[in-house]
Amino acid sequence: MSSDYSYDDEAQFFPVFILTLTGLVTLPVTYSLLQPSKDDSHLAPRIKTEYRSQHGHVVDSLRDKQNRKQRKIKRALVAVAGWSLMGFMAYLIMNTSPVETKIWNPYDILGIAESATEKQIKSRYKRLSVKFHPDKVKPDPAKNQTIQSLSNHYIEITKAFQALTDEVVRNNFIEYGHPDGKQSLKIGIALPKFIVSDGNGKYLVLLYTGLLGILLPYLVGSWWYGTKRRSKEGVLMESANNLFRQYDEDIDESGIIWALSAGKEYEAVLKGDQTESGLSKIESRITAPGVASPFAAGFTVKDKERLEDLDSGVRRKVLGLLWAYLGRVELDDAALTKAKYAVAPLARSLNQSFAAIALAFGNTAPLTGSFLANQHLIQAISPKASPLLQLPHFTPEIALAVEGDSKSHLSVQQFMDLSDAQRRQLAVGKGLLSEQEYRTCVGVAKQLPYLRVAKAFFKVTGERLIIPSSLVTLVIKGRFIPPGAEKVPAIDELDLEDVDPAEDDLEALMGRKNKTIKGADGKPVSVEEQSVLPPLAFAPHYARDHTPKWYAFLSDSKQGKIAVPPFTFNRFDAPIFDDQGKPTFNMQTLKAQFAAPPQAGHYTFVMHVVCDSYVGFDTKMEVTLVVEEPVAAVEADEGDEISEPDEDSIAGQMHALKSGQPLQSRRRVDEDSDDESGTEEEGDDTSDTNTDTEDES
Numbered sequence: 001m002s003s004d005y006s007y008d009d010e011a012q013f014f015p016v017f018i019l020t021l022t023g024l025v026t027l028p029v030t031y032s033l034l035q036p037s038k039d040d041s042h043l044a045p046r047i048k049t050e051y052r053s054q055h056g057h058v059v060d061s062l063r064d065k066q067n068r069k070q071r072k073i074k075r076a077l078v079a080v081a082g083w084s085l086m087g088f089m090a091y092l093i094m095n096t097s098p099v100e101t102k103i104w105n106p107y108d109i110l111g112i113a114e115s116a117t118e119k120q121i122k123s124r125y126k127r128l129s130v131k132f133h134p135d136k137v138k139p140d141p142a143k144n145q146t147i148q149s150l151s152n153h154y155i156e157i158t159k160a161f162q163a164l165t166d167e168v169v170r171n172n173f174i175e176y177g178h179p180d181g182k183q184s185l186k187i188g189i190a191l192p193k194f195i196v197s198d199g200n201g202k203y204l205v206l207l208y209t210g211l212l213g214i215l216l217p218y219l220v221g222s223w224w225y226g227t228k229r230r231s232k233e234g235v236l237m238e239s240a241n242n243l244f245r246q247y248d249e250d251i252d253e254s255g256i257i258w259a260l261s262a263g264k265e266y267e268a269v270l271k272g273d274q275t276e277s278g279l280s281k282i283e284s285r286i287t288a289p290g291v292a293s294p295f296a297a298g299f300t301v302k303d304k305e306r307l308e309d310l311d312s313g314v315r316r317k318v319l320g321l322l323w324a325y326l327g328r329v330e331l332d333d334a335a336l337t338k339a340k341y342a343v344a345p346l347a348r349s350l351n352q353s354f355a356a357i358a359l360a361f362g363n364t365a366p367l368t369g370s371f372l373a374n375q376h377l378i379q380a381i382s383p384k385a386s387p388l389l390q391l392p393h394f395t396p397e398i399a400l401a402v403e404g405d406s407k408s409h410l411s412v413q414q415f416m417d418l419s420d421a422q423r424r425q426l427a428v429g430k431g432l433l434s435e436q437e438y439r440t441c442v443g444v445a446k447q448l449p450y451l452r453v454a455k456a457f458f459k460v461t462g463e464r465l466i467i468p469s470s471l472v473t474l475v476i477k478g479r480f481i482p483p484g485a486e487k488v489p490a491i492d493e494l495d496l497e498d499v500d501p502a503e504d505d506l507e508a509l510m511g512r513k514n515k516t517i518k519g520a521d522g523k524p525v526s527v528e529e530q531s532v533l534p535p536l537a538f539a540p541h542y543a544r545d546h547t548p549k550w551y552a553f554l555s556d557s558k559q560g561k562i563a564v565p566p567f568t569f570n571r572f573d574a575p576i577f578d579d580q581g582k583p584t585f586n587m588q589t590l591k592a593q594f595a596a597p598p599q600a601g602h603y604t605f606v607m608h609v610v611c612d613s614y615v616g617f618d619t620k621m622e623v624t625l626v627v628e629e630p631v632a633a634v635e636a637d638e639g640d641e642i643s644e645p646d647e648d649s650i651a652g653q654m655h656a657l658k659s660g661q662p663l664q665s666r667r668r669v670d671e672d673s674d675d676e677s678g679t680e681e682e683g684d685d686t687s688d689t690n691t692d693t694e695d696e697s
Contacts, residue, residue, distance in 0.1 A: 026082030062543035106160035297327035298382025380541035416484030
């Protein structure tokens with residue numbers, strides 16, 4: 001049996017096929033472009049200020065470039081091309097008349113009714129055969145008739161007569177729908193025939209070769225190579241290997257900055273620039289004498305030696321740009337200034353990979369140093385510089401004047417805790433801040449989200465005591481109190497409690513349902529719906545929009561090891577600021593779960609709560625975890641155990657039959673116990689782990 005291919009020359013099917021195929025790609029791409037961004041940087045509120053840094057236009061241009069990159073220009077082009085093609089196919093569908101497909105019917109060919117008798121069929125056939133016999137009929141050009149068409153029509157009349165009179169032909173018609181029997185397989189192709197005719201077939205072969213032989217393997221290979229080329233943190237594997245080689249147990253923040261310069265991602269930023277271009281200028285500026293430090297970049301002699309020992313032109317230039325960024329050193333060159341602000345976000349992404357490496361080793365110092373380096377990269381402050389440089393209009397000269405002869409730097413909180421008169425006396429004046437600059441500085445400081453921890457304790461949900469290897473929850477209670485906040489209300493002791501969910505609320509106990517609170521209208525609302533983002537980090541020098549995150553982890557101060565890995569918190573269950581921008585002082589609850597130690601005892605940890613966006617906004621305090629022996633936990637819960645049934649109850653009788661021993665009446669036991677002891681049972685404390693902690697920072 002042969003196959004008969006039919007092409008869609010009348011444009012009946014291929015526009016619908018192409019419209020459907022294109023829509024499967026275009027519609028999802030369009031949806032992804034039009035749907036509101038779910039990124040935290042687009043949803044979080046912003047700190048209200050009109051302050052812009054000296055090179056704010058450069059920072060804004062780099063931010064806009066990153067936002068355009070995230071919006072995926074390629075997706076937009078695909079969507080436009082897809083809708084254009086879909087529109088053209090829709091036009092073809094609307095302007096193409098449908099072609100009627102007739103089923104072969106011998107009655108219609110002979111022009112008789114299906115109820116006609118055999119005599120009527122023969123009579124009709126004779127008249128038509130005489131009329132349309134090829135020897136008697138002549139073609140009419142006006143009707144587009146040809147000898148071939150007339151012959152074909154006569155053959156159809158003959159086949160129709162035979163289908164109604166000849167037994168074999170009729171059986172073929174009944175079984176196969178055609179007088180000639182089983183026909184060849186017809187395959188419809190939803191493409192016009194001109195694609196494969198008139199020498200166009202070779203172009204179709206080239207198209208399929210390009211799509212299936214070149215483009216598809218390229219896309220698959222690029223995806224596969226891309227997944228293997230980058231680490232889980234999104235940095236190049238070569239860069240991750242370089243960071244691994246730079247790791248050291250005693251590495252400090254300056255050492256981490258030096259290690260971050262080994263990334264390969266910087267080559268894309270310096271692309272088109274000569275490796276040595278501007279390097280001497282950068283080094284001369286950052287090594288110039290500084291105001292509050294030996295060098296303008298704020299680094300030490302050891303950091304300078306590290307820079308001079310580097311042989312690689314790219315890495316040496318990157319390290320110089322990083323120190324110029326951290327020290328806010330003016331380079332007086334447009335290209336170098338843009339590169340200075342462009343390397344900071346790359347360094348921060350590499351720093352996340354370094355934090356993962358430090359966490360794998362489990363040493364406290366490198367991990368803490370990584371978090372601190374992250375703060376300095378976002379705020380553009382060198383590791384030894386004053387935290388006051390986070391405030392608008394503050395320069396090293398002004399910070400030095402405010403701190404005076406103090407051997408330690410003044411934090412933003414300490415500065416804002418001073419009275420307004422004291423702050424003005426220190427910061428406002430000739431060569432210092434103007435009145436307008438001072439108001440801007442104070443306005444920003446009062447919007448910074450400083451999380452002040454009020455209490456931290458351990459618990460096991462539904463249990464009074466903590467036993468070895470149980471699932472422990474570290475509960476951290478704290479309030480966001482911006483620096484300089486006034487009229488801070490006292491802490492309500494009820495807010496420091498952590499109430500377990502109801503025993504019958506299995507979904508809440510298993511963590512599959514959000515806790516519910518009452519909204520403004522009094523109706524219950526889930527915490528997830530009320531989750532609040534903190535304001536975007538005030539970082540006028542950082543060329544990205546960043547949402548602050550808080551990391552909580554436990555360390556062993558004696559061994560210098562991480563006891564419990566960091567838990568990340570970037571959303572909270574109560575508003576931080578109200579609609580007028582004033583702090584709400586709501587109590588926030590942070591929870592982290594981990595497995596208790598396998599042995600009973602008292603374990604003292606150092607709890608770190610680190611903000612990744614602001615310098616000096618961290619908390620460090622000691623917390624004690626009390627792990628009891630399982631026997632002690634059972635004894636503590638004896639009062640909650642189910643009592644045995646009375647002997648006069650059905651359960652008691654069944655127990656007596658099963659055990660062969662009668663049960664003593666519970667009432668009698670209670671009476672005997674009261675007569676012997678003469679004391680009342682005292683309630684146990686909820687948990688020995690709810691120890692108050694003091695801030696050591």
